Every structure is written in structure tokens, then in C-alpha cells.
Amino acid sequence: MNLIQDTLKGNRRAIARLISHIEDEVPGAREALAALYPHTGRAYIVGVTGAPGTGKSTLVNELAKAYRRWNPPRTVGVIAVDPTSPFSGGAILGDRIRMRDLAGDAGIFVRSMATRGSLGGLARATADAIKVLDAAGYEMIFVETVGAGQAEVDIAKTAYTTIVVEAPGLGDEIQALKAGIMEIADIFAVNKADREGADHTVTAIQMMLDLNHASHVGGQALRRGSGQALRLSGQVWRPPVCKTIAVRGEGVPDLVQAIEAHAAFLRESGLFGQRERERVAAEFEHLLREQLMRQFVSRIAPEQWDELIERMVRREVDPYTAAEMLLRGR
Amino acid sequence: MNLIQDTLKGNRRAIARLISHIEDEVPGAREALAALYPHTGRAYIVGVTGAPGTGKSTLVNELAKAYRRWNPPRTVGVIAVDPTSPFSGGAILGDRIRMRDLAGDAGIFVRSMATRGSLGGLARATADAIKVLDAAGYEMIFVETVGAGQAEVDIAKTAYTTIVVEAPGLGDEIQALKAGIMEIADIFAVNKADREGADHTVTAIQMMLDLNHASHVGGQALRRGSGQALRLSGQVWRPPVCKTIAVRGEGVPDLVQAIEAHAAFLRESGLFGQRERERVAAEFEHLLREQLMRQFVSRIAPEQWDELIERMVRREVDPYTAAEMLLRGR
Numbered sequence: 001m002n003l004i005q006d007t008l009k010g011n012r013r014a015i016a017r018l019i020s021h022i023e024d025e026v027p028g029a030r031e032a033l034a035a036l037y038p039h040t041g042r043a044y045i046v047g048v049t050g051a052p053g054t055g056k057s058t059l060v061n062e063l064a065k066a067y068r069r070w071n072p073p074r075t076v077g078v079i080a081v082d083p084t085s086p087f088s089g090g091a092i093l094g095d096r097i098r099m100r101d102l103a104g105d106a107g108i109f110v111r112s113m114a115t116r117g118s119l120g121g122l123a124r125a126t127a128d129a130i131k132v133l134d135a136a137g138y139e140m141i142f143v144e145t146v147g148a149g150q151a152e153v154d155i156a157k158t159a160y161t162t163i164v165v166e167a168p169g170l171g172d173e174i175q176a177l178k179a180g181i182m183e184i185a186d187i188f189a190v191n192k193a194d195r196e197g198a199d200h201t202v203t204a205i206q207m208m209l210d211l212n213h214a215s216h217v218g219g220q221a222l223r224r225g226s227g228q229a230l231r232l233s234g235q236v237w238r239p240p241v242c243k244t245i246a247v248r249g250e251g252v253p254d255l256v257q258a259i260e261a262h263a264a265f266l267r268e269s270g271l272f273g274q275r276e277r278e279r280v281a282a283e284f285e286h287l288l289r290e291q292l293m294r295q296f297v298s299r300i301a302p303e304q305w306d307e308l309i310e311r312m313v314r315r316e317v318d319p320y321t322a323a324e325m326l327l328r329g330r
Numbered sequence: 331m332n333l334i335q336d337t338l339k340g341n342r343r344a345i346a347r348l349i350s351h352i353e354d355e356v357p358g359a360r361e362a363l364a365a366l367y368p369h370t371g372r373a374y375i376v377g378v379t380g381a382p383g384t385g386k387s388t389l390v391n392e393l394a395k396a397y398r399r400w401n402p403p404r405t406v407g408v409i410a411v412d413p414t415s416p417f418s419g420g421a422i423l424g425d426r427i428r429m430r431d432l433a434g435d436a437g438i439f440v441r442s443m444a445t446r447g448s449l450g451g452l453a454r455a456t457a458d459a460i461k462v463l464d465a466a467g468y469e470m471i472f473v474e475t476v477g478a479g480q481a482e483v484d485i486a487k488t489a490y491t492t493i494v495v496e497a498p499g500l501g502d503e504i505q506a507l508k509a510g511i512m513e514i515a516d517i518f519a520v521n522k523a524d525r526e527g528a529d530h531t532v533t534a535i536q537m538m539l540d541l542n543h544a545s546h547v548g549g550q551a552l553r554r555g556s557g558q559a560l561r562l563s564g565q566v567w568r569p570p571v572c573k574t575i576a577v578r579g580e581g582v583p584d585l586v587q588a589i590e591a592h593a594a595f596l597r598e599s600g601l602f603g604q605r606e607r608e609r610v611a612a613e614f615e616h617l618l619r620e621q622l623m624r625q626f627v628s629r630i631a632p633e634q635w636d637e638l639i640e641r642m643v644r645r646e647v648d649p650y651t652a653a654e655m656l657l658r659g660r
Binding site: 030037040051052273281287292295309319324326327 | 364369370381382383603607610611614615619622626638640642643645648649650651652653657
């Protein structure tokens with residue numbers, strides 16, 4: 001089995017194995033990714049994020065099915081990132097449920113990602129898995145993350161279009177969450193829209209968008225640090241708010257239209273190229289940071305490291321001075 | 331106003347200003363922290379985490395009040411970390427609500443943290459704010475984070491005792507979340523315990539603890555990579571599960587007892603010193619990584635950087651090879 005050639009041909013076993021190698025940091029995985037890299041850049045990457053209980057997974061499944069029914073049908077890769085499950089368990093369970101729902105369609109590839117080693121590695125492994133599916137020819141790639149916070153911001157850096165999923169009645173804190181989510185959302189989906197309070201949730205999001213709109217001029221302005229470019233181009237994207245009931249597939253066609261509209265907006269406004277550059281730069285920075293630290297630490301004797309930590313524990317030296325000492329002493 | 335001297339005296343305005351300087355990365359803030367460092371290491375740090383809607387903030391407020399009523403009373407610092415609100419807004423709102431509830435008690439200091447610049451900076455700023463409150467003499471420091479995922483793991487590295495807050499009826503995904511949360515929890519609080527399904531949530535946690543117990547021998551074993559030490563010492567900590575109704579203060583005394591029991595366990599088993607070393611090492615690694623990257627990037631000409639990114643966007647070079655080129659070219 002030639003992992004690189006077979007992945008390029010779309011062989012599912014090769015794809016699955018290569019992603020496992022990436023997760024496990026098997027020697028040679030990076031070389032394989034380097035070889036695949038020229039074949040990437042064709043997939044359209046959509047991030048889907050939101051709090052637990054919003055029904056993200058079901059929604060992503062429905063989106064996958066909708067793109068399979070598209071004319072012409074598109075192939076779909078789904079990467080479910082579970083940063084809350086560093087030591088496996090959840091991810092495998094999730095995959096099984098998924099498989100049952102989407103089984104039998106060779107045009108869909110589903111993969112859950114959980115860290116096996118360091119947690120910092122999850123973002124990188126996810127970025128690499130995207131590249132594998134991209135090189136394997138999947139046209140739409142959905143990256144789904146559980147939870148709020150850093151994961152959402154990371155996903156926003158990874159995707160061209162980011163969907164934030166909300167659901168009615170998840171508690172008061174949701175309101176506070178929105179302040180931060182506002183900056184990363186290209187599209188809002190209010191899922192479980194048959195529940196009480198759905199219209200209230202939609203109204204709340206619209207109100208916050210009204211407030212934000214004036215200052216941001218486009219949902220991505222602040223976050224991308226590119227408000228200037230957006231303003232100069234005169235192009236404005238106001239995130240649409242779609243009501244969905246994923247378990248019944250309701251509202252999903254509208255959500256697909258919203259994704260397509262955002263993709264067209266990015267391309268027509270010239271912002272697509274900018275977003276791609278930012279995507280690549282963010283990923284590269286992450287990689288560089290990791291390599292740099294690895295290289296640096298490998299040059300420090302373990303006894304020197306332990307001694308330094310002990311001195312900090314005893315409060316004989318502070319971390320800032322210690323870092324300076326190490327960095328100067330190279 | 332001498333920020334260092336006044337902070338050591340417990341002056342609230344000095345503390346608040348110093349934390350703002352840390353957030354804003356004002357020149358001199360690091361020097362101030364270095365000067366404060368010998369005065370740290372006395373506070374007991376408790377992490378409180380959980381999904382949105384679990385009522386964490388109310389619970390932390392009640393814990394703060396409980397420690398103020400302790401005999402003898404302990405001073406309390408509260409740091410509310412909101413990684414979902416990178417561009418402010420939420421944090422300020424949260425502070426105001428907090429202030430109203432805890433106002434008038436000079437023995438409590440409440441501070442919300444949100445990133446003003448890079449998101450990677452939030453973990454560091456939080457660690458630094460803990461040091462400021464520690465040096466200022468606050469005896470108990472509660473660090474509260476919204477959300478799931480990386481933030482939880484970071485908080486686990488920052489705290490001696492980590493409380494994971496759950497609430498009944500937050501959706502099916504909670505179950506999946508628990509797989510990952512299990513490793514960082516020293517104590518579980520099932521809040522809103524008057525809601526339907528509370529007993530079910532408690533049972534579900536207990537069952538997962540039963541499953542985990544055999545393999546972990548102590549909730550921290552796998553996460554800390556210290557399973558061996560725990561086993562050798564013969565000491566085992568099984569995370570207790572406390573039912574609370576924070577809005578009425580119910581169950582809070584039991585939760586306080588659980589915190590004190592865990593603190594005693596860490597001290598008596600000798601694991602406290604180990605946890606402190608891990609805390610210091612994790613923080614130092616984070617700092618070093620940041621400094622290293624800063625130093626490295628400052629030596630690269632902006633044109634060279636942009637050119638490299640462009641070449642990656644055009645798929646002429648892959649990120650792994652590009653990183654190697656940069657690292658070798660120093």
C-alpha cells in the first residue's frame with residue numbers, strides 16, 4: 001500500500017491510515033503531507049461550532065447529505081474535532097453513530113479527531129487531516145468542534161466559512177457567549193428551532209448583529225484585522241441567521257444556500273485570497289512555534305531544565321528571568 | 331503610586347491596574363511580575379470549569395462567600411476567564427453583575443480576563459493575574475472558565491484543585507464531554523440539582539468514575555502522567571460528586587469540604603509538591619514558547635515572511651519544508 005498514491009486516488013483505507021499516522025506522529029507522516037501538499041487547495045472548508053447540546057453533529061450530517069444531493073453532487077469530508085476528549089473514548093463513539101447515519105455513501109468520509117499526545121497537537125493534526133481529505137479530492141470539508149473558546153477561534157482560522165450553531169433555551173450564559181462568537185461567525189444557525197424561545201434567540205442574534213454591524217462593517221473585520229480592506233473594497237457581509245430543525249432536515253437547504261452565498265461573496269469581493277493567505281500563515285506560525293520549541297528544548301540538558309524548575313518552585317528565580325537566561329545562553 | 335509595593339500591601343487599585351498592564355502588555359509589567367514572584371506560592375488555587383448554562387459563576391460567588399464565613403475567614407480572589415470574548419464586552423458585563431453580588435467585602439477581589447490582543451496571550455495573562463493576587467495576599471484564588479476543551483485543560487494545569495460543574499438536562503453531548511473531563515476533575519459539582527434529571531447526572535458521573543477508577547488509580551493519574559507515582563504512594567483520590575443549588579447556596583458547604591479534603595489529600599500524599607512543579611513547568615514552557623517565537627520572527631524580514639506565505643498559498647512549497655528552511659537558515 002502506497003499511502004501517498006492511494007490517498008490521491010481516494011482510497012478510503014489509505015486516507016484513514018494516513019490520518020491515524022498524523023495523530024500518532026508516526027515518522028514519515030510529515031513527508032507524506034509534504035508530498036500531498038501540491039494537491040491541496042481545492043476543497044471548500046466550512047467550520048461548524050457551538051456549545052454542547054446545540055445539535056451540531058446532526059446538522060453537519062444533514063449538510064453532508066444535502067451536498068450529496070446537490071446538482072452535480074459534491075463529495076464531502078467531515079472532521080469532528082473533540083478537544084474535550086484528550087484520551088479517546090468520545091471520538092470513537094461519535095464515529096460509530098455517524099457511520100450508521102451516513103453509511104453506504106462512498107462520497108462521504110467521516111473522521112473524528114482526538115488528541116493522543118499533547119493537546120496543542122490537536123489543532124495541527126486537524127489542519128493536516130483537512131489537507132489529506134483535500135488532496136484525496138473531497139470537495140466540501142466540514143470541520144466540527146464541540147465547545148466554546150479557543151477551539152472556535154482556531155476553527156475560524158481553518159475554515160473559509162464558519163457557521164455558529166445556537167439552540168434555544170441553553171441558559172443565560174449563551175447571551176454572554178455571543179459577544180465573542182459574533183466575530184467568528186459568517187453564518188448563524190439556530191437549530192432545534194421548534195423549541196420554545198427560538199424566535200427570541202434569532203432576535204437576540206439579529207440585535208447583536210445590528211450593534212456590531214456599524215463598528216465592524218462585515219462580520220470578519222475585527223477578527224481578521226482586515227477591517228480596512230473590507231471597508232476599502234466596499235463589500236459588506238452580514239451573517240445571515242438560519243432557523244433549522246436538523247433532526248427533520250428542516251431549514252438545511254437554506255443553510256446550504258447561505259454557505260454558497262458566503263463562498264460567492266468571498267470570491268467576488270477578492271476576500272477569498274486574503275482569507276487563504278491568513279489560513280496558511282496561521283497554520284505555518286503554529287507549526288513553526290512547535291518546531292522551534294522542540295529544537296530548543298532538545299538542546300537543554302534534562303538536569304539543567306529540572307534544576308531551573310526547582311529554582312522557580314523555590315521562588316529563587318522568576319519565570320521571566322529564567323526564560324531570558326535560557327534564551328541568552330544559547 | 332508604586333504598583334509593586336502597593337500590590338504587596340493589598341491595595342485594590344494597584345492590583346487592578348497591574349492586571350490591566352499585564353493584559354495590555356504594558357512595558358514594565360513583566361519586571362513588576364518578576365519583583366512580585368518571590369512573594370507568590372502561598373495562595374491555594376482552585377479551577378472551576380464547565381459548559382455554558384451550568385451556573386458556574388453563581389457557584390463561584392457562593393464559594394467565595396463561604397470562604398469569607400470560614401473560621402478564620404479567608405480572603406478570596408476570583409478570576410473569571412472568558413476565552414469566548416476576545417474583543418471585550420462580555421467580561422465587563424460579567425464583572426458588573428459580580429460586583430453587585432459581592433460588593434462591599436474588602437476580602438474579595440473579582441476580576442474578569444479577556445484577551446485584548448492575541449488569544450494565545452489569555453492563558454499567560456491569567457497565570458500572571460493569579461500571581462498578582464497571590465502576592466497581594468489573597469488566600470483562596472478561584473479561576474473560572476467558560477466552555478469546554480483546551481481552556482479546561484489549561485485551567486487544570488493552573489489549579490491545585492479542579493472542580494468540573496455539570497447541570498442536568500444540558501443535552502446528550504454532555505455525556506460525551508465527560509470522557510475528556512474525567513481526567514481533569516478533582517471534584518464534580520452537579521449544580522441546579524433541583525432540576526429534573528439531577529440524580530441521573532450524578533449516577534452517570536459515578537458510573538464513569540467506576541470505569542475510570544480501575545485504570546487510573548486517582549483522577550489525576552493519566553493527565554499528569556503521574557499514574558506511577560500515585561500507585562507507588564498507595565494514595566488514591568476518587569473525585570467526589572457534590573449536588574449543589576448555587577442560587578440558594580445549597581450544597582456549597584459540602585463543596586467547600588470537598589475542596590479542603592482534596593487540598594489535605596495533596597499535602598498528605600506528597601502530591602502537592604509534584605503538582606506545584608508541574609504547574610510551574612507548564613507555565614514556564616508556555617512563556618518560553620512565546621518568547622522563542624517572538625525572538626525568531628523578529629529576525630525574519632517581513633518581505634521574506636510574506637514571500638514564503640505566498641509560495642505556500644501557490645502550493646510551491648509545503649509548510650513542513652518551509653519551516654525546516656527557516657529553522658536551518660538561522
